[in-house]
Amino acid sequence: MDTDGHGAHGRESGLRDFVGRFRGWMAANEAELAPLLPAHADYDLRVETAKRLRKMLFDAEWGRVGWPEAAGGLGGTILHRAAMHDELFRAGWGGPTIFEHLEIVAPTLVRYADPDFVRAVLPRFLDGSQPWAQGFSEPEAGSDLAGLRTRAEFDGTDWIVNGAKIWTSWAKYARWCLALVRTGTTEQRHRGLTMIAIDLRSPGVTPRPIRQANGTDELGEVAFEDVRVPPDRIIGEVGGGWKAAMYLLAHERGTLSWVRHCGFRENLTAAAKAMNDSSDRQVGEAALHLLGVRATAINLLAREALDVELGPDSAFNKLLTTRTEQTVYNVLRDIDSARVAFPLDSETDPVLQQEYLFSRIVTVYGGSQQMQLMTIARHVLGLRDA
Ligand SMILES: Cc1cc2nc3c(=O)[nH]c(=O)nc-3n(C[C@H](O)[C@H](O)[C@H](O)COP(=O)(O)OP(=O)(O)OC[C@H]3O[C@@H](n4cnc5c(N)ncnc54)[C@H](O)[C@@H]3O)c2cc1C
Helix, strand or coil: CCCCCCCCCCCHHHHHHHHHHHHHHHHHCHHHHHHHCCCCCCHHHHHHHHHHHHHHHHHCCHHHCCECHHHCCCECCHHHHHHHHHHHHHCCCCCCHHHHHHHHHHHHHHHHCCHHHHHHHHHHHHCCCCCEEEECCECCECCCHHHCCCEEEECCCCEEEEEEECCCCCHHHCCEEEEEEECCCCCCHHHHEEEEEEECCCCCEEEEEECCCCCCCCEEEEEEEEEEECHHHEECCCCCHHHHHHHHHHHHHCCHHHHHHHHHHHHHHHHHCCCCHHHHHHHHHHHHHHHHHHHHHHHHHHHHHCCCCCCCCHHHHHHHHHHHHHHHHHHHHHHCHHHHCCCCCCCCCHHHHHHHHHHCCCCCCCCCHHHHHHHHHHHHCCCCCC
């Protein structure tokens, strides 16, 4: 693949050129690419297809763009990744599925993990062969994350992990889990937490999928019993897990919205074709919401590209994205109801129906809506509890 004299794939100034070259590559490889773009209703097949697409992008080097060379990438910024995702969506892509975690987990690995460890694992994440999960929530510690109880104790050689995580997205498909564990005392709350990378093929790890209302088992529980983890898999400082976790959550609540909004946009555009006079106002409102998310997402992407740390105001973006997702899928339900109908019939689009049902729970992932409002009140507006 060409380079343009600003590092492997150019910085923002070369973005237009980069998009042109990516479009050219997509056109030249259409026959191989086309079967890898649509989302399959069978979730296992959807994930398998997403992995094959990652492999194809990686082999052609596009999948390494936007990641630092020291970590196994080819340089460039998140803007390159965002532009590439945008193009894929416009070509009919159903979305990254388990590789949303590339926008959530991977930046945290790049920022906080041991450089040799990142160089070993990131390319396998980028080529789709070793996906990652995020293990924060526990049965008694979701909103109260600082109360989590999964423990890691150092035995002089390894960290020994015991406990359980829940609501772990894509646990069933992941090779690694970026987990938040307690290495200090319960009284230390968030100061006693450490982030650690756990190989899910280690002895003592038991993942159990959870079947969701939309028929997928995208979420899971993961139990850890005396799981040995070598010390170079501590991510950041021992006792410094909270800082790394907040960094990760700022991406989940913030920059992730770019890739998500591209998917909403394509679905809304398709549904608008079935629009009539009485639905144009509803579609217009959803389009306005989408533009709002797009604007705030671009702002966050630009900050990330300039290495300006995203902060608690990402919570605002999460609220906006959530509201937009629910508005868009409400529109789909109202104006194109046959495709989202219950029960499934010949006119139902099973993927769209899954997405509609998923849109009902988006007020919860990445921290519930109430917790986002609390974060804004406390850490953006500086309000204190009475
Ligand atoms: C689709 C999806 C994907 C997810 N993926 C992951 C993942 O990959 N990894 C992971 O670690 N977790 C994941 N989660 C879990 C998610 O982060 C938690 O569900 C979330 O933080 C809420 O925690 P909880 O379920 O324990 O609910 P609780 O914390 O029990 O909250 C229940 C309700 O009480 C409210 N509430 C709680 N405390 C307060 C308070 N102090 N003030 C006001 N209201 C409060 C909440 O807002 C919520 O409405 C996912 C969840 C979903 C739905």
